[in-house]
Amino acid sequence: MPKPQFHVIVCTNSRPPGHPRGSCAEKGSQEVLMQFFEELQQRNLFEKVLVTGSTCTGPCMLGPTVIVYPDGVWYQRVRREDVPTMVTEHLMQGKPVERLRLPDEVWG
Numbered sequence: 001m002p003k004p005q006f007h008v009i010v011c012t013n014s015r016p017p018g019h020p021r022g023s024c025a026e027k028g029s030q031e032v033l034m035q036f037f038e039e040l041q042q043r044n045l046f047e048k049v050l051v052t053g054s055t056c057t058g059p060c061m062l063g064p065t066v067i068v069y070p071d072g073v074w075y076q077r078v079r080r081e082d083v084p085t086m087v088t089e090h091l092m093q094g095k096p097v098e099r100l101r102l103p104d105e106v107w108g
């Protein structure tokens, strides 16, 4: 198996209902993760891109969060419908999807 060119991390963390921080899971991150797998399969990108779910990555209120390495690009409020564009533009063409980027100011 060749070393992947990209690692996509989808926060799939969940918390109990009513938790003040909420979670990416309650906002649909599992569907986002599944859509990434579907897109990779359809486009035969499994050797180029590794996709994994993760526990909390920090900015829960802006989830679901997705991170793409080695670029260090963070995405916010990702929906299942956004995934085909992310795969085409970022993972295939090398251009991050600006409208979904998590702004650096979040890290204050």
Ligand code: FES
Residues within 6 Å of the ligand: 011, 012, 013, 014, 022, 023, 024, 025, 055, 056, 057, 058, 059, 060, 061, 063, 064, 065
């Ligand atoms: S639960 Fe996803 S960033 Fe915290």
